Amino acid sequence: MSADISLAVSTAIFALRPHPDTGLSALWIPLVRRTRDPFENRWALPGGWVSPDESLSDAAARNLLETTGVEPTYLEQLYAFGAVDRSPDRRVVSIVYWALVRPEQADAATDGDNVRWFLADDLPELAFDHNLIVDYALWRLRTKMEYSRIAHAFLGPTFTLTELREVHEAVLQRPLDPANFRRQVEPTLVATETLVTGGRHRPPRLYRYDESVRLVDNGPLTIATPRSTP
Amino acid sequence: MSADISLAVSTAIFALRPHPDTGLSALWIPLVRRTRDPFENRWALPGGWVSPDESLSDAAARNLLETTGVEPTYLEQLYAFGAVDRSPDRRVVSIVYWALVRPEQADAATDGDNVRWFLADDLPELAFDHNLIVDYALWRLRTKMEYSRIAHAFLGPTFTLTELREVHEAVLQRPLDPANFRRQVEPTLVATETLVTGGRHRPPRLYRYDESVRLVDNGPLTIATPRSTP
DNA sequence: GCACTTAGGGTCAGGGTGACTACAACTCGG
DNA sequence: CCGAGTTGTAGTCACCCTGACCCTAAGTGC
Structure with missing residues (x-):
């Protein structure tokens, strides 16, 4: 024992x-x-x-x-x-x-x-x-x-592509090309109608994650072991 | 407690x-x-x-x-x-x-x-x-x-490319193209001088893993947590 | 010698990636 | 009100990796 x-x-x-x-x-x-x-x-x-x-x-x-x-x-x-x-x-x-x-x-x-x-x-x-x-x-x-979608845990439900890219840059510690980054993540996102004005530049669009796109994560454990306290 | x-x-x-x-x-x-x-x-x-x-x-x-x-x-x-x-x-x-x-x-x-x-x-x-x-x-x-090299755990120190491929095929449950498979794994291998004769076909070469090629594995834990009894 | 089988080298088209260019659309200073 | 500045977004292009496929090499067995 x-x-x-x-x-x-x-x-x-x-x-x-x-x-x-x-x-x-x-x-x-x-x-x-x-x-x-x-x-x-x-x-x-x-x-x-x-x-x-x-x-x-x-x-x-x-x-x-x-x-x-x-x-x-x-x-x-x-x-x-x-x-x-x-x-x-x-x-x-x-x-x-x-x-x-x-x-x-x-x-x-x-x-x-x-x-x-x-x-x-x-x-x-x-x-x-x-x-x-x-x-x-x-x-x-x-x-x-x-390879996963955890970046969104650092963000709210909606975010601009720049915000999402800055999360990746901060974690990976290297700059990412904005245009290429967009091309890669856009298929997993849904564009909202909202544009964020107020910056001194072209207003960016808000996105949210596309729940229907499934990514590899923890395999069989993804659904099998939810937290009992949500 | x-x-x-x-x-x-x-x-x-x-x-x-x-x-x-x-x-x-x-x-x-x-x-x-x-x-x-x-x-x-x-x-x-x-x-x-x-x-x-x-x-x-x-x-x-x-x-x-x-x-x-x-x-x-x-x-x-x-x-x-x-x-x-x-x-x-x-x-x-x-x-x-x-x-x-x-x-x-x-x-x-x-x-x-x-x-x-x-x-x-x-x-x-x-x-x-x-x-x-x-x-x-x-x-x-x-x-x-x-993405790793674990297939070799199913094999001895030397092996033919066909043996290695069959390990992958058995685990992944799908056939792999022999020529493409060779192209992908060969950079991580070292060819030996030995050819295996006895089969009713062209004798294959024996390979061993190239220890100098490092692959992503368990990150910091790879070296940090060796078994105490080897 | 010939059929058969696997080893192993090559080609080619398509998709994804990084580097880069160009244009769009907002704010702000003058 | 106009132009400079800044960032958002679209597009291009060369390169590499991949899968599909073909071809030759080199053994065995009849």
């Missing part, structure tokens, strides 16, 4: 905010300061223990809300980390999730002594194996960006 | 063997018969409890060997299943792995009352949520076949 193994969930949360140097959108991640040993005062991913009456994704969502005040628009399991020595005092297996939030939702997690936002590509030394975990989560986010 | 959650590992093992009807290679999976409740007498994925002094992948490999006698050439974590009601009597979280074995290794797991090989695409109703798990594992195998 395995009663002496503790089961935890942690989540790597990503949000887009301006980079302090360039002003361009960049990936940020909220971390919590540990208030006890091991790794007291080190920054760590938000997380906690799984209680017996909640699913893993529910536990992740609950811990997220409790520790950082964040309610994500996207939540997916990343990996189960279970090396014997990953916690110095006892055996902990962590089911790690990754989440995407919109800027407004991110603001719910106000910086404070206990929660602080960091640039995802420039983190301090974290507690446990959390640096490795964030690296892996970043890799998954960037890989998945290329 | 989480002492009342049991932590298990299970593994979906794949091997290629001839299909009884067509004679072509097909995917087979070994299952074990449950000897106690819940789901007594139902077929299930091999698995067992994680002990506190072994990593998750070690636990998977050990359980594999104990229950089916199989030592895989490839072992990768699939997903952590943790729905509250997936086991009727108590709360079990299962870290599921998937494995690939060569035919010789597969023969170690002789069919018997307790272990039997099934066609992966034609399974009976399994215990727990194991049908969903196998579906997901199959999806991952087939998806990964297209």
Whole structure:
């Protein structure tokens, strides 16, 4: 049996905010300061223990809300980390999730002594194996960006093509040709009638995602494992 | 804390063997018969409890060997299943792995009352949520076949292009053009000097994988989480 | 020697991609 | 009110990858 193994969930949360140097959108991640040993005062991913009456994704969502005040628009399991020595005092297996939030939702997690936002590509030394975990989560986010539709988790229901392109550029860290980008994503979108005026240029059209276009995602798990709390 | 959650590992093992009807290679999976409740007498994925002094992948490999006698050439974590009601009597979280074995290794797991090989695409109703798990594992195998190099886990160190192509055909369940297939995979291979004579046709050349060609795989986890027991 | 079978090299048309050009349509400064 | 500035959107073109297809190479077996 395995009663002496503790089961935890942690989540790597990503949000887009301006980079302090360039002003361009960049990936940020909220971390919590540990208030006890091991790794007291080190920054760590938000997380906690799984209680017996909640699913893993529910536990992740609950811990997220409790520790950082964040309610994500996207939540997916990343990996189960279970090396014997990953916690110095006892055996902990962590089911790690990754989440995407919109800027407004991110603001719910106000910086404070206990929660602080960091640039995802420039983190301090974290507690446990959390640096490795964030690296892996970043890799998954960037890989998945290329073939799936997760970018929309950073945006509202409607958006301009430039907004969508800037999400891709921020995550992939390279500029994309506006015309070519349009050609590629337009088949998965539906144009609305609305144009956004007010900019000092030609007003862009608002788009929404075309729900009828199915993309490869998580295969059989896509429908099979919905969150029990919507 | 989480002492009342049991932590298990299970593994979906794949091997290629001839299909009884067509004679072509097909995917087979070994299952074990449950000897106690819940789901007594139902077929299930091999698995067992994680002990506190072994990593998750070690636990998977050990359980594999104990229950089916199989030592895989490839072992990768699939997903952590943790729905509250997936086991009727108590709360079990299962870290599921998937494995690939060569035919010789597969023969170690002789069919018997307790272990039997099934066609992966034609399974009976399994215990727990194991049908969903196998579906997901199959999806991952087939998806990964297209962009990675896992096919080699079904083969020895050297192989002909036809052997490699037949592995792809068996997994993807569709015929591939030999000439086009060669063009696509040859850049990742090294030709040996050896030709295989004895067939009633032009002798094919043996190839081996080019270790210097890096493919996208599991990102940061590729090197970071090796099995502790090699 | 000839039929047969698979190995392996080549061609060609079509689709997608990146680089680039051109025009459209708004705001703002004068 | 007009032109400059800026971004949105359409289109072109060369290139590469792909699938479909053809052809020759080189063994075995009769």
